[in-house]
Amino acid sequence: MNYEMPDTVTAAEASQDTPAEMTDDAAGYYTPGEPLVDAKAPTGPIADRWSDRKFEARLVNPSNRRKLDVIIVGTGLAGASAAATLGEAGYNVKSFCYQDSPRRAHSIAAQGGINAAKNYKEDGDSVHRLFYDTVKGGDYRSRESNVYRLAEVSTNIIDQCVAQGVPFAREYGGLLDNRSFGGVQVSRTFYARGQTGQQLLIGAYQALERQVAAGTVQTFTRHEMLELIVVDGKARGIVSRDMVTGAIDTHLADVVVLASGGYGNVFYLSTNAMGCNVTAAWRAHRKGAYMANPCYTQIHPTCIPVSGSHQSKLTLMSESLRNDGRIWVPKNEADCDKDPRDIPEADRDYYLERIYPSFGNLVPRDIASRAAKNVCDEGRGVGPKVDGVRRGVYLDFAAAIERLGRDGITEKYDNLLDMYERITGEDPYEVPMRIYPAVHYVMGGVWVDYDLQSTIPGLFVTGEANFSDHGANRLGASALMQGLADGYFVLPHTIRDYLADGPFEKITEDHPAVVEAHTSVKERIDHFLSVNGTRSVDSYHRELGNIMWEYCGMERTEDGLKKAIDLIRTLKDDFWRNVKVLGTNESLNQSLEKAGRVADFIELGELMCIDALNRRESCGGHFRGESQTEDGEALRHDDLFAYVAAWEFAGDGEPPVLHKEDLVYTAIEMKQRSYK
Amino acid sequence: MSDNNHMSLTLKIWRQPDSVTAGAMHTYQLDDVSPDMSFLEMLDVLNEQLNAKGEDPVAFDSDCREGICGMCGLMINGDAHGPEVTTTCQLHMRSFSDGETITIEPWRATAFPVIKDLVVDRSAFDRIIQQGGYISVNTGSAPEAHSVPVPRDDAMRAFNVATCIGCGACVAACPNGSASLFMGAKITHLGELPQGQPERDSRVVDMVAQHDHEGFGGCTNIGQCTAACPKEIPLDVISQLNKDLRTALKHGH
Numbered sequence: 039m040n041y042e043m044p045d046t047v048t049a050a051e052a053s054q055d056t057p058a059e060m061t062d063d064a065a066g067y068y069t070p071g072e073p074l075v076d077a078k079a080p081t082g083p084i085a086d087r088w089s090d091r092k093f094e095a096r097l098v099n100p101s102n103r104r105k106l107d108v109i110i111v112g113t114g115l116a117g118a119s120a121a122a123t124l125g126e127a128g129y130n131v132k133s134f135c136y137q138d139s140p141r142r143a144h145s146i147a148a149q150g151g152i153n154a155a156k157n158y159k160e161d162g163d164s165v166h167r168l169f170y171d172t173v174k175g176g177d178y179r180s181r182e183s184n185v186y187r188l189a190e191v192s193t194n195i196i197d198q199c200v201a202q203g204v205p206f207a208r209e210y211g212g213l214l215d216n217r218s219f220g221g222v223q224v225s226r227t228f229y230a231r232g233q234t235g236q237q238l239l240i241g242a243y244q245a246l247e248r249q250v251a252a253g254t255v256q257t258f259t260r261h262e263m264l265e266l267i268v269v270d271g272k273a274r275g276i277v278s279r280d281m282v283t284g285a286i287d288t289h290l291a292d293v294v295v296l297a298s299g300g301y302g303n304v305f306y307l308s309t310n311a312m313g314c315n316v317t318a319a320w321r322a323h324r325k326g327a328y329m330a331n332p333c334y335t336q337i338h339p340t341c342i343p344v345s346g347s348h349q350s351k352l353t354l355m356s357e358s359l360r361n362d363g364r365i366w367v368p369k370n371e372a373d374c375d376k377d378p379r380d381i382p383e384a385d386r387d388y389y390l391e392r393i394y395p396s397f398g399n400l401v402p403r404d405i406a407s408r409a410a411k412n413v414c415d416e417g418r419g420v421g422p423k424v425d426g427v428r429r430g431v432y433l434d435f436a437a438a439i440e441r442l443g444r445d446g447i448t449e450k451y452d453n454l455l456d457m458y459e460r461i462t463g464e465d466p467y468e469v470p471m472r473i474y475p476a477v478h479y480v481m482g483g484v485w486v487d488y489d490l491q492s493t494i495p496g497l498f499v500t501g502e503a504n505f506s507d508h509g510a511n512r513l514g515a516s517a518l519m520q521g522l523a524d525g526y527f528v529l530p531h532t533i534r535d536y537l538a539d540g541p542f543e544k545i546t547e548d549h550p551a552v553v554e555a556h557t558s559v560k561e562r563i564d565h566f567l568s569v570n571g572t573r574s575v576d577s578y579h580r581e582l583g584n585i586m587w588e589y590c591g592m593e594r595t596e597d598g599l600k601k602a603i604d605l606i607r608t609l610k611d612d613f614w615r616n617v618k619v620l621g622t623n624e625s626l627n628q629s630l631e632k633a634g635r636v637a638d639f640i641e642l643g644e645l646m647c648i649d650a651l652n653r654r655e656s657c658g659g660h661f662r663g664e665s666q667t668e669d670g671e672a673l674r675h676d677d678l679f680a681y682v683a684a685w686e687f688a689g690d691g692e693p694p695v696l697h698k699e700d701l702v703y704t705a706i707e708m709k710q711r712s713y714k
Numbered sequence: 715m716s717d718n719n720h721m722s723l724t725l726k727i728w729r730q731p732d733s734v735t736a737g738a739m740h741t742y743q744l745d746d747v748s749p750d751m752s753f754l755e756m757l758d759v760l761n762e763q764l765n766a767k768g769e770d771p772v773a774f775d776s777d778c779r780e781g782i783c784g785m786c787g788l789m790i791n792g793d794a795h796g797p798e799v800t801t802t803c804q805l806h807m808r809s810f811s812d813g814e815t816i817t818i819e820p821w822r823a824t825a826f827p828v829i830k831d832l833v834v835d836r837s838a839f840d841r842i843i844q845q846g847g848y849i850s851v852n853t854g855s856a857p858e859a860h861s862v863p864v865p866r867d868d869a870m871r872a873f874n875v876a877t878c879i880g881c882g883a884c885v886a887a888c889p890n891g892s893a894s895l896f897m898g899a900k901i902t903h904l905g906e907l908p909q910g911q912p913e914r915d916s917r918v919v920d921m922v923a924q925h926d927h928e929g930f931g932g933c934t935n936i937g938q939c940t941a942a943c944p945k946e947i948p949l950d951v952i953s954q955l956n957k958d959l960r961t962a963l964k965h966g967h
Binding site for chain 2 (some may be wrong): 119122123126137138139140141142143144146147156158194196197198199200201202203205206207208209210211212213214230231233236237240243244245247248250251257259282309311312313345346348349350351353354457460461462463526527530574576577618620621625626628629
């Protein structure tokens with residue numbers, strides 16, 4: 039990626055729309071709560087905060103560690119790295135994943151790379167610059183202490199991974215290569231061709247399996263967490279289902295870590311894996327963990343479009359393609375079903391180059407995505423009609439092939455064009471590629487403090503499952519950085535401060551809180567199996583996805599969100615009365631697994647809409663139609679919304695409680711983005 | 715693609731309720747299959763129809779559906795991952811013709827017992843990795859990344875074989891049910907790097923012992939493994955495996 043650094047103007051200079059303080063869009067949908075404060079972040083100079091916290095966090099005597107039980111849910115970068123590291127430290131770790139092996143977690147699909155402030159290129163990079171870029175890229179909606187720490191530990195990650203044998207790309211001298219990526223001017227991205235996530239995950243997986251052999255980590259594959267056990271206000275274990283035998287088991291521990299990934303599959307179609315779900319996080323939310331900024335969703339502009347109603351998932355094409363491809367649609371709707379090669383230049387609308395002359399095809403992800411939606415909404419989309427609308431735009435390499443030759447393109451984009459041809463059956467060297475935006479990451483997640491601890495003591499949350507580091511928009515190559523930072527270098531230090539008070543009082547399986555959790559899981563499963571309705575789980579999931587994509591996708595409005603909330607409530611009611619799940623609990627039952635996940639997605643979807651309704655500003659991946667400049671660009675309202683919206687579950691059918699954590703910047707100044 | 719070239723297919727699918735009950739082939743008719751569907755989306759459509767009729771859907775594994783997680787894997791007309799060099803999830807129905815009969819079975823290998831229908835247990839792969847398929851380095855103890863340069867060609871070869879996704883197609887394709895390609899890929903990946911040298915001998919000896927213990931067969935250089943591998947791991951990783959094993963044994967392991 040070769041994005042230029044965006045020009046910036048201060049927020050005060052940007053035009054303002056009608057005063058937003060007059061509105062409370064979500065009135066009636068929520069209850070105001072007490073402000074929330076992160077009590078763990080030290081307050082000194084930003085560069086000293088992490089070392090201060092590491093020093094203040096209490097230690098656990100090595101001989102006590104083996105008496106302490108740690109449950110970790112999820113084996114992606116954030117979970118596998120934490121399990122390996124805590125196992126090495128001598129704790130008793132139980133690691134859970136729904137896949138058949140820890141190696142399959144969806145971190146494996148990340149293509150581009152991992153950022154680190156090594157400054158190997160001597161191009162002016164530093165911890166402070168990575169921190170600055172990340173806060174700015176997040177549109178000033180992240181917590182600065184956390185982001186600074188992320189930048190600080192980024193360099194350790196590269197050392198660790200190289201020592202594990204991660205085969206990063208190297209230069210002829212044998213040293214590591216870097217490339218530039220998403221919205222920055224320095225080259226700080228380490229990569230392993232287009233499979234960086236795979237190589238990092240295999241490194242973490244191997245470290246995890248080494249601890250299995252050492253006896254410190256026990257893995258539970260094909261196991262899904264279905265409930266959190268909270269005893270006397272503390273997280274003390276989970277209830278899981280063995281997906282092969284159906285056994286509902288109780289696992290007790292001194293501390294529980296959720297590293298269960300993001301919830302992009304609430305949209306049904308996303309670039310997430312089929313099994314990615316919100317259940318672990320949502321069960322914890324219902325037990326008292328706040329969900330923060332759930333509406334912050336990243337929609338990636340360069341994905342392969344939907345080809346029909348059978349579509350089960352979407353595939354990302356690295357956005358590096360935008361460096362050489364030109365994006366266009368026909369000027370006239372009448373040309374939309376023509377062979378694109380027969381449409382003359384004069385009849386093509388290179389709309390990004392037209393609207394954003396200085397950034398052109400390289401505008402940030404959120405802007406490119408929204409522009410594609412707008413031209414398709416106008417009826418100028420291309421490709422097959424799905425549900426009556428053509429949802430695709432051309433990404434054309436003809437000019438680049440002329441300039442660089444076919445071989446030049448092959449060398450640069452290697453397997454990407456092959457992958458496109460395999461999926462679509464069309465040769466992108468001959469016919470322009472078709473792309474369309476798709477959901478691929480969520481910045482929102484479980485609220486955590488600086489220690490990565492949720493509002494339930496003893497429940498820690500790492501990686502995409504938490505909300506902490508990316509604000510309202512994540513920069514490319516930063517998800518892998520955050521997952522590994524949390525798991526290798528942050529959590530192992532912060533969790534010891536909590537465990538220093540342990541081992542906690544032994545609890546037994548007949549404790550009322552344990553029995554309650556276990557019973558509720560069984561009752562839910564029994565319910566799904568006994569409804570015997572008329573509609574499949576997938577049909578509900580698909581309908582939910584359509585509602586979310588239509589009203590809580592790339593552009594959100596007050597009316598649309600209110601409509602979505604009504605639709606979701608109706609859908610939820612119907613789901614519980616009319617879903618059809620065949621088979622039994624006591625065997626592999628994939629419909630049953632999905633039923634529980636979709637039930638939780640439906641509840642999450644409603645909260646996402648309420649969060650989006652409350653936030654009457656546009657920031658990062660969240661665009662509110664009511665908050666834009668005269669030119670149709672996103673407009674933040676720092677005076678009103680410079681806070682983290684942390685939502686507390688108040689009971690079924692009760693409006694959630696909104697707690698606000700003010701975002702205070704001491705090391706950085708808030709600016710408004712501009713890409714014209 | 716337009717709607718007028720939809721296909722009708724006859725599917726012969728292995729159904730087996732659990733690991734202990736005998737299974738059998740069942741035949742299903744499926745119409746309106748779009749050539750743009752992936753193979754697994756075609757099975758999704760079948761399952762929606764079975765569910766509507768009150769019949770148990772066909773269980774099969776998949777997760778990322780973009781060819782990288784290694785979770786999916788079916789024997790399709792006798793070929794691991796079907797007729798193309800790719801994963802089952804990246805195989806599309808345009809590789810088949812209207813009116814075709816397609817036979818779908820699970821991976822077949824002693825070391826991969828069937829759990830249900832098309833789902834098998836590949837945990838033996840994890841246990842092989844546990845026996846040395848790693849470099850022993852605790853978090854935080856790593857030296858500066860640039861302290862040890864790695865020749866570019868070595869790093870490239872390590873990467874090329876580290877792309878193994880652990881799907882098990884090599885085992886399913888091998889008449890002996892050997893996991894030598896899987897093992898060779900890991901031995902070569904770590905053996906090409908300076909960081910992998912200290913444990914090189916013990917790694918190969920321990921991994922091979924676990925491989926044999928799990929019930930995988932021996933390699934007789936047939937090469938079906940590499941032909942089926944969706945990541946095109948080359949056969950020479952098995953030569954590397956054998957060479958490393960001989961060296962280790964010579965060193966007294």
